[in-house]
Structures are given as C-alpha cells and as structure tokens.
Amino acid sequence: MTPIPTATGRHRRLSAAWAVLALALTAACSNSSGSSGAQAEASPLTGDCAKYQAYAGHAGTKVTMYASILSPESDSLEKSWAEFSSCTGIKITYEGSNDFESQLPVRVAGGNAPDFAIIPQPGLLAQMVKSGKVVKPPAQTVANQDKWSPVWKTYGSVNGTFYAAPMSANMKSLVWYSPKAFKQAGYQVPKTWAEMMALSDRIAASGTTRPWCGGIGSGTATGWPATDWLEEVVLGSYGGEVYDQWVSHKVKFSDEKITTAMGTVAGWMQNPAWVNGGIGDVKSIATTTFQDAGAPILTGKCAMLQQASFYRAQWPKGTSIAPDGDIFAFHLPAVSPTVSSPVVGGGEFLAAFAGRPEVQAVQNYLSSSDWASSRVKVSSGWVSANQGVDKSLYTDPIDRISADALTDPAATFRFDASDLMPAAVGAGAEWKAFTAWFAEGQAIPKVAADIDAAWPQ
Template identity: 80%
Template sequence: MNITMSARLRHRLLVAPALLGLALAAACSNSSSGGGNSASSVPTLPAACAKYQPYAGHAGTKVTMFASILSPESDSLEKSWAEFSSCTGIKISYEGSNDFESQLPVRVSGGNLPDLAIIPQPGLLAQMVKTGKVVKPPAQTVANEDQWSPIWKTYGSVNGTFYAAPMSANMKSLVWYSPKAFQQAGYAVPKTWADLMSLSDKIAKAGTNGSKPWCGGIGSGTATGWPATDWLEEVVLGSQGGDVYDQWVSHKVKFSDPAIINSMQTVANWMQNPAWVNGGIGDVKSIATTTFQDAGAPILTGKCWMLQQASFYEAQWPQGTKVAPDGDVYAFELPPTTASIPRPVEGGGEFVTAFSSRPEVQAVQNYLSTADWATSRVKVAPGWVSANRGVDKSLYTDPIDKLSADALTDPTATFRFDASDMMPAAVGSGKEWTAFTAWFAEGEPIKQVASEIDAAWPQ
C-alpha cells in the first residue's frame, strides 16, 4: 500500500506559512482555477512571487487538507508549498492521521469534509466518488494531466471519469539493507529469489550476535496489515506475472485460487519463518504489533539484515544516516520469484481529491498538479518520486530516488499498481488488512485467511 504506504508515515501537523499581507493576493484566474475573480480584481504579486501570479486573488483564505502522511514525510510536504502559501496568502491547513483510511469515510458521511484529501488507494477513491461528494478537478488540473503517463490518469479515474490528479509515485519492490554490514560479512546482493532465500538461510545459521536475516512490522493504526499485503503482491507479480495479477485485482482470480494460495505459502516460508524473523524485535507474532516505521531500526544495530519496504521508507531513517551504495543503509530490487518475469515492479501513489469547488481550493489543486510543485517537493524530500513527467530527472540527487525513478519509468518492466489499493475498499483497505494481521498475529491457516477475504468481496 502508499500506504502509501503511505498508511504510511504519520502524525498531525498544521501548515501555517506567514502571509505577505493583503497586498499579496492569492488564487487563480478563470483559466487556472476554474473560477474566481475578474482580471481587474487580481492584484499583481511582487517580483519574488511572480511565478505564483496565476494563483493570485485569494489572500486570507484557508484550504483544509486531510491525508495519511505523517512526520517526517509531512515535514517536506509543508516545505514544498510554503512559498506558494506565503506568496498567494492561501493558508493550507494540513492534518495527517494514522486512521485516515477509516476516518475519511466517516467524515464524508458525517458532513465534516476536508477541502482536499490525499488518497493513496484508487479503491478508496471509488468509494468516495460513490458518495457524490467528490468534486471533479478544474480545467487547468485536467490540462496538466498531459504531464503524467497515461496509466496514472486511469488510477485517478472512476468508471472512465477523471477525478483525482496523481501527486506522487513510489517504488515498493525494494529490500533495505546495510552495505557496510554486507561488506564486512562478505555477503553479495542477491540477484535471484533463490539467491535471496539462500542468503537468508546463511545469515540465520550464522546467527551473528543473535541477529536474524529479516525484520518487519505491519502496524499502522487502523491501516495495520498493509505491509503484509505488499509482500503477497510482490510474490504474485514476481511469480505469476501481470495478467494473473490483473485478474486477481478484479477477483476473476480469487484469493482461494491455487496461484494465490501458493504465493501466500511463499510469503509464509519467507516472513513467517521463526528462524528468519523478527530480528532485534521479537518472534513472528511481533511483526503484527511492530509499526512499519520502526521495523527497520534493527538494521542499524546489527540485529537485522534486511527489510522489504518501499522507497518512501527512506524518510524513517534517523537524521545523519548515510543512504548510499556504500552507506549505512541502501536498497536493492526484490528479485522476481520466477526468473521469467521481466523486472517486476510494484508501485504505489497518492491522488489529490477535492470535496469543494471554492476558487482557493481549485488554486491549490492546480498548483499541486504542476511540474513546478513536484519539482519543489523533489528538492526537499529525499525518498519522494513524482509521477509528473515534467520534472527534470537530474534533480533526483538521492540514490534511492534515482533507482526508483529508473524502475518506475522502465518500459520493459512488469509494472503494476499496488493490488490492495486497486481492490474495492471493503477488501483492499478493509478485510485483507485485518485478515493478514490475524494471519501474522494468530497464525490463522492460509486457506482460512483466503476464504475470509473472498467472502468480503462486494457482490
């Protein structure tokens, strides 16, 4: 998941950038905001703010935003729009919650709607569209879609209608490790699944300082369980390929199908092996109670060697941690379970969804859909990759970002969006999460877990 994930990196945060005063107006002209003031009523911004002129005209307004993004990732989100807010006078009041996936439907049904929500699951987006509360994006946001790969537009659409502009992309098919520790132990980065399993067994048998090859955590508030769904998605894509993966997302291939049951057994052999997990934290059951944010910490203390987690996990490493091929931590691509699958890449993303058509809200929507905003986020957010093709790739100075951008844009790769994020919300961000949590916490049999998820599928 984005989770996001996503689910994904979270605590509450208000963004309150200083206003330049009523002389610095904010909001968009008709062409950029989809509505608003006449040209004569829009003041001219000073030279330092000239690039924000298309959004001028709404100084002193506030736009609320709700998402699952927590600190430290939300810190860079604040920085990315700080200049926009200062120049236009539009205050973006941001709230992040670890319970976003469950709280957004509650807020929408109760009438307590945010102006904007950053939704990481297309399935949840579809659920929100069904409420009739989602507002279609303004004309300028729609025009800006030309800067994204066409497939990303489909993920922000419901029944062929475009509702939500992509905000970010992330690479999920990564394994975090310590290059320094690997070098000292004489371990090589595995290129195949067989090599990865062999290395895991070798590390487990060595048992250096009580360490184990893998650590993991699936805790994430009401989104607990999503990292485990990623593990299954990686195996399904890497063993069955894109066609079976797509049929699984649409439930033409059920969880109880042998292809998925076998993939779940592969996950169990890997991440439920008591000899292999949960290094530096506990036993297999501890994976269910360990937050995904904390899961990788034992890598830095030598108690754990590897963590399967997305590119956005980079934001979780303590300040001062060197992330590089020769650093304290780095990542390699998770090898395909079956060698015949060309470069399987699972990715996730987030989509800006509106519940208001006020001009200042549309101004923020328009800005967040531009390459200019994406560029500003890239500059302040290591571990963040944009879906916007207008971003100069040379701006990615972070090695993980470069690796991720390469994989996500590789035309020969077998790319698929996070499956649970694509499934109906009742399943993908509902029963699958809870069932997978029980699978790890209570050791429920695989076939029982699969049956419970199939039964939850909407008729």
C-alpha cells in the same frame, strides 16, 4: 484536530445596496486563475512570487488537507507548498492521521469532509466518489495530466470519469540493507530470488543476526505491509496477467496460484529462524509499526527489510544512505526468472470535496510539474512520475533507483493491488485477515476465504 469548517453556506442579511457593493468588491479582489470562471485580473505578484500569478487573488483564504502522511514525511510535504502559500496568501492547514482510511468516510458521511484528501488507494477513491461528495477537478488540473503517462489518469478515475490528480509515485519493490554490514560479513547483494533465499539461510546460520525484520502496524491501516509482500510474490511469480485477474477477482484469493503465493510469503516472512531480528518472534511483526521495523538493521540485529522507497524518511537523521553507507536498498528479485523486472508501485491522488476558487487554485498548483519539482527539492525519499520533473533534481541514489525502475519500459509494472481492489477488501478485509495471519497464525485457507467473502457482490 478537526478540520476548520469553511464559510460556504454561511449567510448574512444585507440590504440590497450593501449586497450590490459586496458583490462588486468581491469581483474586484478576485483573479483569473482558471479555477472558477470569469474573474477580474488579480494584482500582479512580484519577485520570487511572480511565478504564482496564475494562482493569485485568494489572499486570506484557507483550505484544509487530510491524509495518512505523518512526520517526518509530512514536514517536507508542508515545505513543498510553503512558498506558494506565502505568495498567494492561501493558508493550507494540514492534518495527518494513522486512522485516515477509516476516518475519511466517517467525516465525509457526517458532513465534515476536508477540502482535500490525499488518497493512496483508488479503491477508497471510488468509495468516496460513490458518496457523491467528491468535486470534479477544474480544467487546468485536467490539462496538467498531459505530463503523466495515461495510465495514471485511469488510477485517478472512477467509471471513466477523472476525479483525482496523481501527486506522487513510489516503488515498493525494494529491500533495505546495510552495505557496511554486508561487506564486513562477506555477503553479496542477491540478483535472483533463489540467491536471496540462500543468503537468508546463510545469515540465519551465522547465529549473530536474523536475515529479516518487519512490521505491519499502522493504526487502523495495520496489515498493509503484509499485503505488499503478497503482491510482490504474485507479480514476481506469475506476471502481470494473473496479477490483473487477481485485482478484478477473476482469480480469487482461494485460487491455487494465490494460496501458493501466500505459502511463499509464509516461508519468507513467517519463518521463525529468519524473523523478526532484534524485535521478537513472528507474531511481533503484527505489533511492530512499519516505521520502527527497520531500526534493527542499524544495530546489527537484522539484515534486511522489504519496504517501499518512501521508507527512506524513517531512517534517523545522519544515517548514511549510499551504496557504501549505513543503509541502502536493492531491487527485490522476481520469484520466477520468467518475469521481467517486476515492479509494484503505489501513488497518492488529490481529491477535492469543495469547489471554492481557492480550493481549485491549490488543486491546479498541486497537480503541476512546478509543485512536483518543489516536492523533489525539499526532501529525499519522494518520487514523481510527472514527466515535467527534471531527473537531475533527484540527488538521492534511492530516488534515482526508484525513478529509473518506475519509468523502465522493460519492467513489469503494476499498481499496488490492495489499493486497486474495492475499499471493503483492499483497505478492510485484507488488512484484517493478514493481521490475523501474522498475529494469530491463522491458516492460509481461512485467511483467503475471509477476504473472498468480503468482496462486494
């Protein structure tokens, strides 16, 4: 659906007297939410709604939200602001799309930008800021960043200027498996990369299942799960310094370190004896959606899936997710034992394309600890690095694993590399080249050269 256009710029001819009266009425109905300068105090909210007083005074308004988040995850997202919307009278119209990354620039360039976009790639955020259409956040949103580690503010900034508040954090360095199936077969959760490779050989030799399944299909974002696999291997092989140099292109994709890491990925996720359990051959990984990739674990056709913490939302309702349940996850081991607890993480950032009072009120709320706590409460599979969230709210064990890893001072943490790279690379050429790598068996040197060639000069 097309976002509902705003009323900004729409004018009516009024007599001078009526214009004065209209301005007076507007001032009387406004509030002082801290989002748009001096305004009259809003009518007090009562009962359970009293906690939203700072955002009141915009009843009957509407804002549009656009993102790549789809159902069922988007269902809990909308629940997280339902009470806020009901109490303040600000309607938030949400649209999720598999084509978000390609369509957002089109909409912005065409003058049809949403009020908000939830952007998971800092590289795409930089592209949008360059368009001149992103509106800087209000003072309260900026103040709310005190509850986040300072590094997160840098991810929401472009050239040192803050534009987009972080909303979520996720741990990508997880492997999903079935504890029940492992116990029945006598398998142990691997603690090292060597143990994981040996386990993969053992499972493949059993003849009853394949050790790995995977899918990189995601609409116009097809290919992104494969970029995660390379990021895990680069960080887990060489540590943070090489990873940072790779993100900035000081170390190119064609560098021996990166092509060696790609060879490690190929030996893992392109091994015909190991993949794609219950689905098909290696090429089927390119045509399988990431949402469907883990399903064969529940039918015993596949043993493991490397996916992020947010994959929890993809398991069918009623699935027991626990250390002794149908499904659980373990921390993906480092490729090299010299790298301390590598963690690749991601996140989402709220960028505004409008500065109306109701838009800024929503922006202030969605950047607060109160909203983050509400989001944690409505569903499992979502984690925030907002330090104002009480960790006891994480009742799901996967969420606790993720929250602990993301805040572990001994961990080697880095943000998703493709999300940090220029959008033309990380959300474009790399996805396309990695899809060809899996779908067509394209050679590693060709894949690397194609990505390097797309890097902005």
